Amino acid sequence: MTQIAQLSEAEIEARFRVTGVKPVAFLLGGYAKEREPFSVQFGGAAEMFLTTPLAAQVEKGQLIFDCSGSVETNQRLLRSERNIFIGRPGGVHVQFTTGAAREVVYEGSKAFAVTLPQYVVRLQRREYFRIETPRINPLEFFGRLADGTLLKLPVHDISVSGIGVNAAVVPEGIVPGVVLANCHFSLPGDGKDLFFSATIRNVLEQESRGGNRHWRIGMQFNDLSSGDEVRIQRYIAKIERERHELS
Template structure:
């Protein structure tokens, strides 16, 4: 038996949903107080922008959040009938869907508001089971730095929330908080690429048993769809099952 059972998107929604007006308002209010960042996906996921949650106005049943920096994006967003928010508060994937947004004035600045969602999906920390990936034909992470340079790094370990990648030298421009754009990789046996952005959360140098030195860089996935998170879960379960069968 693997330590994680493969879950469908519907099962994930059912198992990890926080429901009810007060629990949802309490959770999102905490994220707003901490000024957590979320990505907002609209027009069937074809467009997105990054925002910060500003406040939960429970008496009005609404969530207030920042506009984007683009007036054109803001205009198109206000026409969207369904919007999906995705974030990683405390490193834990969170997502929820809302209806059409309205514009309002909040503390002297323009902002958006939406009706509070009826549920929020939050994966638990214990679901971030991490496995080492096979060394033969390693999983490769491709990413772009801000200056356009391409990174191609083997993945050492992976979880639903992020991965540890190896590098012979710490790439110039990589530091804590660095955002890697246009990241992608394909899971072994799966021809479809997973696309996302990622943030560097930690790095350290290490020495192998043979005396070789290198760097391990921990990255946190962002903008990863629930479908792709499920694919990673199924991959983790498959690797664990295969290793168990060899014992």
């Protein structure tokens, strides 16, 4: 269960929601200016692809975003009545829901438009500690399946409660609920591996803007020591600090 799912509507309203047409457009317009990547889930959250907000237009009350690289995926999106956008600009979890999309032409190219959402949920850094790991020289996750098969997968994101990895194909036996008993990875500049068991929580197919498909596997740490949690917190703080210095 995500941290958002554990909060009441009143708590979300008071602590995390950005509401109003102009504030929402201003926020999303900033993400469009920076070309921040978002995933859009549709078809009852059964499908998704990566996209980029292109413009938030207050006068038209709409958000323009990039199409998928797949014609078939674009057609399925147009049939969806509810779409969920999720991103992590600057390491901050941002999420909003819209109605159906429609085709438009933006700056001479095909794009999608949706009515601006009524609100955007934006979890502050101090409330949400999952962060995407560097793509260059990524962390490597190692684990073993029950039959002894070795897993070696690049890490996409990490928090003190779990880890997300990428896979070109889903290894046989990886389904939600499966426990991997022997797992480990190392943090850059840290001389000792972190050892733990992990439970598979979700397996999601994703699509890049170029139309390439891959899988995101989310795992929950089961028995990570408090000392190792501190090491992960320090690593997250280091990545946040470095990204802030580069911005």
